[in-house]
Amino acid sequence: MTTVALEQMVMQQVRAWDVLEDRVLDTLRKVPRERFVPRDFRAVAYADAPIPLPHGQHMLTPQLIGRILQAIDATPTESVLEVGTGSGYLTACLAISTRQVRSIEIHEDLAASARARLAAEGIANADVRTADVFELSFESHYDIIVLTGSLPGYDERFQRALAVGGRLFAVVGEGPAMSARLVHRTSPTNWMSRDLFETWVAPLLHAAQPPRFVF
16 A cells, blocks of 8 residues: 555656656655654655644655755765754655765754654665754855755855755745745856745744845
């Protein structure tokens, strides 16, 4: 039943949302999503439905995971910074697609659960740390950065943590329609960005708010 449900998720949900890259679809086939959802929600692990996590968090939908993986176009030699580990499901997908993943999670219990799930799946190249990402500083060396929570206002500190040639996936904005954005670092002093599609994702905790106009 699990195999059937997984294949239906890949073909009827993810591929139907314009995720057409075979290696992305194969990555999703390799990660058993039901092992990364809370026990009470395993029956709907492959459904097109929000799955709640502790602290008011939710897992990203399979469609959005697929779009993220397709957008970043990861290769096996690259390093990744993930902000917002959550259940560890996207962490696992990133880890089997790349050389190394560093994942930051602000809630220790979520981080601990994700570490346990990743270890149970034999995924050894993902390092999950508990921290508030907005209190950290990073060197400019990540090939890929993925933010699993949105930014109400764009924050340039993340693009500065990219190596030249690196890519950042971020959801930016407020309200019902946010913009999924891909940012490329094209040189030590230049970045290029493009909006991919509209979506909605809960904001990262402690993300800066955009300036408000007062009349």
